[in-house]
Amino acid sequence: MDRVRTILTVVAISTLTTCGALLIVGTNPVDVFSAFFKGTFSSWRHFAHVINVWIPLVICSCGLLFTFSLGLWNIGVEGQIMLGAVGTAWVMRHLADMTNPTVTLGIAFLMACLLGAIWATLSGILKIKSNVHEIFSGLGLNFVAQALVLWLIFGPWKRPGVASMSGTRPFPAAVWFPVPEGWRFSPIALVAALLVMGITAWIFISTRWGLLIRAVGNNSRAAEVHGISINGNFLLAMAVAGFLAGMTGYYQAVFVYHRLIPAISSNYGYLSLLVVMLAQYRWTPVPFIALLFAMLHVGSIQLPLTLNLDSSLGGVIQGILVLTTLGVVHFRRNS
Amino acid sequence: MKKLTSMIFLVGFFYALLLPSEAIRAAEEPFTFGLLLVGPYNDHGWSQAHFEAAKAVEKELGVRFLYIDKVNPADRPGVTVPQLVDELVSRGAKLIVANSDDMKDGIREAARQHLKVYFVHISGDDALTGKGPENLSNLMGRMEYGKMIAGFVAAMTSRTGKIGYLGPLINDETRRLAVSSYLGARYAWEKVRKKNPKDLVFQVSWIGFWFNIPGVTADPTQVTQNFFNSGFDVVISGIDTTEALTVAAQKRKQGQEVWAIPYDYRNACNEAPEACLGTPYFNWKPGYMHFIKAAQSGQWKREWLWLGPDWTDINDPDTSSVGFLPGPAMSPEVRAAMDDFIKQMASGSLNLFTGPLYYQDGSVFLRKGEQATDEQIWYMKQLLQGMIGPSSAK
Incomplete structure (x- = not known):
């Protein structure tokens, strides 16, 4: 149960952070997510x-x-x-x-x-x-x-x-x-x-x-x-x-x-x-x-x-994910 | 288990949403071609010249183009040329241009995977050697002439008689272009300025790739600085980007009287006009038009095209595949001499690839009076005697 909560927190925070970052650079997050989806699942x-x-x-x-x-x-x-x-x-x-x-x-x-x-x-x-x-x-x-x-x-x-x-x-x-x-x-x-x-x-x-x-x-x-x-x-x-x-x-x-x-x-x-x-x-x-x-x-x-958009954004999302996870885990451990 | 099932349904649902729209789009869309650029689309050099040509063709023929830039393993780790070709083809591209020598193996592999799509590999020779499949052609401009003019202008302008050539990696193409620059410079020095051949220093420094990759290549900024710091006053760039010109402008601000000649892109001088003697550049539009029309009309055949300047006007955007735009730093006297030089080459009365010419190791390249064939120029085996710098890796 605890693990599920950690995962949900990480997903929520990193999604919000990513969306925030995208909005700041003036892009619709929905477009970005659908682009990722299309680029990976749209065909075999x-x-x-x-x-x-x-x-x-x-x-x-x-x-x-x-x-x-x-x-x-x-x-x-x-x-x-x-x-x-x-x-x-x-x-x-x-x-x-x-x-x-x-x-x-x-x-x-x-x-x-x-x-x-x-x-x-x-x-x-x-x-x-x-x-x-x-x-x-x-x-x-x-x-x-x-x-x-x-x-x-x-x-x-x-x-x-x-x-x-x-x-x-x-x-x-x-x-x-x-x-x-x-x-x-x-x-x-x-x-x-x-x-x-x-x-x-x-x-x-x-x-x-x-x-x-x-x-x-x-x-x-x-x-x-x-x-x-x-x-x-x-x-x-x-x-x-x-x-x-x-x-x-x-x-x-x-x-x-x-x-x-x-x-x-x-x-x-x-x-x-x-x-x-x-x-x-x-x-x-x-x-x-x-x-x-x-x-x-x-x-x-x-x-x-x-x-x-520059494709290094993919790396930014990865970074956000890792940082959020480490942050959340650290926080839960200490609280 | 329930979760997994609903997940699969969800994925299937989205997939179903995507399919029909793709099908409708395919029916309506104009002819689409794809462009793989080795550098950034706005590099003021090699890749931008391709990008602008694609835009011009798009406008003129009413076709559509897609591009992916920075296609090289340093900028896009793990991404391969065949993978990007898959992507462009899935978006409807019927012809794909790969703009770098570096993509030779990748584009050959991709062409074999997509036999119904046409491919143009810039600067390669697969169509000449027959190593590539039927759907893969080659295109290149006869930049020898642009480089000869560059060398000529450099030697006409130089005070010290020391000309640096900022070379990319070493291969047939880059040796060919460095040699052409040297021939132009030597002609200006000996025949026009009537100076002692021994006083002309022409040195080539290679960085190892088409542009700077930190930690992998030599740094072109540093190489250019070294030239200017050791008495060279003109640097001719042979790389995809504009470091030579940028450094020349910096040195001028510090009071040194130096110049640079950038490369590839028509407006490369704009980076630092005050230091720019002019730009030998590629105009890819005529070549692109040729291959796109061939693909559209079904008249495609495998070709190895080496397109030259239009001698009536080497800067005609519709007909001349290579050109030379004089820069603001070129003096009127040099300009006049250059115009005369171009006129002589245009009339055929002057061919700098005429013997006697010797390779760097002293062996004969062209006997007295012998003129080089296309093949001898294309596959330039060494630098020439009189040039300083390695002909191949040590």
Whole structure:
């Protein structure tokens, strides 16, 4: 009952705030909401594009559930996505000619997850060994990852005769992930995202480890007294988050862009942090919030087309949602 | 469960409301074309030139156009060209123009997904190489001439003999245009001003993309400042936006006698007229008209169009695909020399792509007396000997 009241309060306040903001810039809120609705539900194809954003958001958010449960701020998730994409692109460049497409795609997938996990573990090690807060190491590693991507695109992986920040050459068409004729996303990827979601839920509901990391997150001192290795769990949770972030990078490189570009992460790492925060670090709301964010993301393209509004308004609405939620939750906790 | 059912009903209800109105609208509406702009529609440069052409065509042919601007992964993370094409097609677009080299792969993918929609990719060569499907054509203006005039004007005006070229990324197109500017400048310096070729410095600095992306490209404002701070007094812009001109105006306010030559958009000089020597610009209207008429009449065929200036009047908005508008900072003497230069090119008596010309590494580009073919110019492999700056990434 309490939860329902929280949700209703958040919805009411954020809707009012959004409407207020829209009225201030002189736009009818009804037009804006109907534009979002039209841009996401008016046809199967529109909705397919929503799913295309939902898949990476859900995968990445699931990883963050583990780190957040332990009380870890895995800001480095952006860099982990980039490393996943780098791993994918490396395999595509060097192995695509040697094996058949399915094998290449499979190896690229493993490589992406592995690199993402390693990158995340670096943050974890810095925390355990050198007591560097994961926010700082994560931010630092994000910069390094971005620099690595830029260097690869402008240097060793440049298109022949070209020097451009636009991106690498597209992967050979044979190793684009197969998408059914007329579809805009791969059903296999959707199933994979649902699996990730399912496994995450299962870990939290019925495994010892799920219980354990939440125990550590709630009270690390007590957990230590009971002989639970905090450091080991930190590393494991970071590795899992990095693994899934790497998977997100794989998705971006293989499904969305078919190549490596400087903005390969599409900021989905940061967006996923917001998803999980809005979900109050619980797994149940994640798919729904990710859906809402994906709708805002895809629907926002309608704003310049129909209302002559800047599409960054979608981001404003997301921000309002997150801030209201945090505010309301904080207020209720303290009252 | 009850909640879910009512939810589905609600969604279905709204959906039903939307459908008939779409159907009615489709029957009444005029021919619609879509425009994907890589930068903002009001960038005073590349994208605005396209936007204005679309507006002119809309008025003249009674057609309708839709546009989405800032189509690039830095401004719209996660949004892809095929996705936006889906959107424009769902709104009734029968022809779609993609205005950036950067959209080459995306538009090819989209063209294969929508074989009944026509596509025009600006500056690409898919129709020439046959890599694209039948419904994908290419359009470009012969900006070589505009750039030659720009180079000519720069070298006629320069006091120090040091000319900077603010380049975007490096590819065939940008090498071609930097080379053209150099050829114009060299002609002015050696043949008109009769100066020592060794005293002409022509340096190209590339930023890495068509416009500034903070943290990704070099900052064009800083690159231009570096030019002006190290003795260069004219900067020719090769990027989509107007930083070179803005910086030149700032430097003039600080007492430096410097100039800039912006690019792409007819009225680019308006940003800072006092520093502007003139603008080589694209007029996309003739090309747009051609393809829209072809699509409307069902006479479409795959074409690779490289449209030149109308030599009777290079600034005729209806016939000339590239032009050069002199700026307020150009002196009357330079103006007269420029008019003469244009006249010679128009008559065919002067072709700057005539040998002997050497590539930057010393190999032969054109033997003595040899004139470059279109293909040699289009696929410009290197910068030329005499130019400073990289021909490709290191």
